[in-house]
Amino acid sequence: GAVVSQHPSWVICKSGTSVKIECRSLDFQATTMFWYRQFPKQSLMLMATSNEGSKATYEQGVEKDKFLINHASLTLSTLTVTSAHPEDSSFYICSASRRPGVSYEQYFGPGTRLTVT
């Protein structure tokens, strides 16, 4: 149990275009989903926390108008990178957490490697 999928696994896009990444919890309901970014040889940096049915909470320094997050259901959250630029190239990973009280552990998707040319 506790499987999280992410789609696509990798994407190459041209500068100026938008890219949507999906994160799904396959066998559990995720009240909260998290989006991270990881640059080479660095740790995961939390971008935003997404609670189902409410607006995402963005970390300091993350542009909410550039990284649009939607958490429409208990099993799906999407991250849209708008007007992508080469510096947005990174490994984007989502994670999902069950309802508090059941478990605080988070389960990660396999990640999406974005390359902007």
Add this chain to the structure above:
Amino acid sequence: RKEVEQDPGPFNVPEGATVAFNCTYSNSASQSFFWYRQDCRKEPKLLMSVYSSGNEDGRFTAQLNRASQYISLLIRDSKLSDSATYLCVVNIPTSGTYKYIFGTGTRLKVLA
């Protein structure tokens, strides 16, 4: 001060060795603590949660010291397959919800 700090390593140890990693955190309101393992270009995988009384899972032992705000991970009888980056993760309550903060990770290389 970073919210979660780890020695980045790398720790190069021979097979069969015992190795320990430490992690310190700054927010005393932190509630839950975890060790994750991340292989190169892969997503993190949960290794173990860390409980106040300390806990063990096979060759792995985790300890929590709330007073000093640090957690540790001990790996006994290291295997080549233990080579990875070990991430300390702390759960922090925030604005009616919670979030996870990752340490920078400690790289471990187990040598034959």
